[in-house]
Amino acid sequence: MSDENGKPGLSTWLAETRASYDVDAAGYAERVQGLLDTHPQLRAHLDVLADLVKHGGGGPVADVGCGPGYATRHLHDSGVEAFGIDLSPAMVAIAQRDHPRVRFEVGSMTGLDVDTCSLAAVVAFWSIIHVPDEAMPSVMAEFHRVVRPGGLVLIGFHVGDGIEHASTGYTGEPISVDTHLRQASTVSDWLRDAGFRLESVTVLRPDDDVPGAIVLARRQG
Structure with a gap:
């Protein structure tokens, strides 16, 4: 995982995730529209984060x-200085x-091109789901690095156990x-180990076959 920007050394799971979303970008965008x-x-949950950021003095x-x-x-329109980072250039x-007034750039959560302690918050809405367990502690450490003391992290993810593999995208392409x-307890423990204190843990649609969860945490010191 020595290089997350497409140069030699890009780890296999990062390369496969990037390539898959490049292929399926249009189909995925249509799937999540609205x-x-x-x-x-x-x-x-995004509105709560926006309010907390604004009440905490703002910041990126x-x-x-x-x-x-x-x-x-949504965060930008809520009055937050939000910008987006994604692994996939096509995405x-x-x-x-679609959002020309908002800044977006290519990057990876495994190595963010962001100054230390420079952010008011990090949002990872159903994006850690493609990160293998062995890489999660370093991802949480990276979130801790870029968020200022007292800053926030909001993470959404699928609840369950195991790994699901997709070989066909929403567009039908391989x-x-x-x-x-x-x-939720696993993600919560990773956050605590990285130096965050939990603010809330919410399980969404707990009776679904695959529920969702959103964890809000605050960086300590």
Whole structure:
């Protein structure tokens, strides 16, 4: 994982995830279009984060793994200095096209091109789901590095156990990407170990076959 910017050394899972979303960017963007309109609980968590950031004095918020940028745009329209980062250049191109007033760039949560302690918050809305367990502690450490003391992290993910592999994208094209299902307690422990204190843990649709969860945490010291 020595290079997350497409140069030699890009780890296999990062390379496969990037390639898969480049292939399936248009299909994925269509799939999530209007998601915040139909899922008010997701929107409410973003609104809470925006309010906390503004009450804490403002500052930049990175939406990491932003995809087509719907959450980034919502935060921006809520009065937050939000910008998006995604591994897939094709996905970033769609985000830039659909939300031209918002900044988007290519990057990886495994090595963010962001100054230490420079962010008011990091959002990772269903983007850690492609990160294998062995890489998660370093990802959480990277979130801790870029968020200022007292800053926030908001993470959404699928709840469950095991790994689901996708070989066909929403457009019907071949892809190769793993989705990691996790318990809220596992993600919470990774955050605590990285130096965050939990603010809230919410399980969404707990009776579904694959529930969702959103964890809000604050950086200590």
